[in-house]
Amino acid sequence: MRKEPATDPAEPRWLSAEEQATWQAYLHATTLLEDHLDRQLQRDAGMPHIYYALLVQLSEAPRRRMRMTELAQQVKITRSRLSHAVARLEKNGWMRREDCPSDRRGQVAVLTDEGFEVLRRTAPGHVAAVRAAIFDRLTPEQVAELGAICSTIASGLQPAGADLPWLR
Amino acid sequence: MRKEPATDPAEPRWLSAEEQATWQAYLHATTLLEDHLDRQLQRDAGMPHIYYALLVQLSEAPRRRMRMTELAQQVKITRSRLSHAVARLEKNGWMRREDCPSDRRGQVAVLTDEGFEVLRRTAPGHVAAVRAAIFDRLTPEQVAELGAICSTIASGLQPAGADLPWLR
Numbered sequence: 001m002r003k004e005p006a007t008d009p010a011e012p013r014w015l016s017a018e019e020q021a022t023w024q025a026y027l028h029a030t031t032l033l034e035d036h037l038d039r040q041l042q043r044d045a046g047m048p049h050i051y052y053a054l055l056v057q058l059s060e061a062p063r064r065r066m067r068m069t070e071l072a073q074q075v076k077i078t079r080s081r082l083s084h085a086v087a088r089l090e091k092n093g094w095m096r097r098e099d100c101p102s103d104r105r106g107q108v109a110v111l112t113d114e115g116f117e118v119l120r121r122t123a124p125g126h127v128a129a130v131r132a133a134i135f136d137r138l139t140p141e142q143v144a145e146l147g148a149i150c151s152t153i154a155s156g157l158q159p160a161g162a163d164l165p166w167l168r
Numbered sequence: 169m170r171k172e173p174a175t176d177p178a179e180p181r182w183l184s185a186e187e188q189a190t191w192q193a194y195l196h197a198t199t200l201l202e203d204h205l206d207r208q209l210q211r212d213a214g215m216p217h218i219y220y221a222l223l224v225q226l227s228e229a230p231r232r233r234m235r236m237t238e239l240a241q242q243v244k245i246t247r248s249r250l251s252h253a254v255a256r257l258e259k260n261g262w263m264r265r266e267d268c269p270s271d272r273r274g275q276v277a278v279l280t281d282e283g284f285e286v287l288r289r290t291a292p293g294h295v296a297a298v299r300a301a302i303f304d305r306l307t308p309e310q311v312a313e314l315g316a317i318c319s320t321i322a323s324g325l326q327p328a329g330a331d332l333p334w335l336r
Contacts, residue, residue: 012291012292012295012296013295013296013299014295015295015298015299015303018308018311018312018315019303019311021315022311022312022314022315022318023298023302025314025315025318025319025322026302026314026315026318027221027244028244028318028322029317029318029319029321029322029325030198030202030318031243031244031245032244032321032322032325032326032332032333033321033325034198035244035333036325039331053195075199076195076196076199076200076203077199123180124180127180127181127182127183128180128181130183130191131181131183132324133321133324133325134191134194134321135183135187137320137321137324138317138320138321140186142313142316142317142320143186143187143190144186144190145310145313145314145317146190146193146194146313146314146317147186147189147190147193147194148310149197149306149310149313149314150190150193150194150196150197150198151193151197152305152306152310153197153200153201153301153302153305154193154196154197154200156300156301156305157197157200157201157204157301158200163207164200165200165203
């Protein structure tokens, strides 16, 4: 006679073979792609991928400026990692920090003309690399499906009260 | 009269609105998930996600050992990053290095019993975190689709002669 319940609540729900294969493929693709884009941007513009993402965010913001806290949230990084990146970008002359007029403790990151020019020169090569690595390899249906899957994962990781990078 | 060809080869092929949305969702999901799993593993086992991946690889290898070069390739990282990680794991007593009997210049990484025990204790919490973040949120069709998409991206980034992390 079986004493254990059919599913033991103490037994971890291990991944199935198919889930395991998907998880391995996810880890391989994301690790290789991040390395590839970091190398591409280091080679072409002397900056890592995350710096490029910061320049892009500011370039799309009104008056090319954004509060530091909002910038960290947009790029999904910690405030300390953002401070470090902005200090480096400021040294390059691509960004500058200003005090926030509406909040004495807050700061605003501003894209300089030089930073905008670096972005303008770098964007074509970067978009070509992203396209070659992802969009040229997927069908339009896969692009839509990948977007839906990633949106589901991203929103699941940001419930109210979550320990999110930009709140640390 | 239009002088330019319909598609100017000098004009970058910018991402469409849908591609752009997918790309943003991809960046958000992958950045948030890596942060989430790093935090989970730091909290529960005092190690970052990449160290955990190294322990898993060795635990699944024959005699729980693997050549360093092969380990770097499996986990898709540079040899210098691997050396640094293994030095730390060796200090913890979770891994040790041995000279490779068949190659005088090569080294083999070996999972210790203590390292295996750490993995045994840590795996249930980690698989629960991965499941909650990804597999419990996706349909079986999405899991299969995500696996296919990631495999396509990963193999596209590893053509013969590519500048791959473990070859540097």
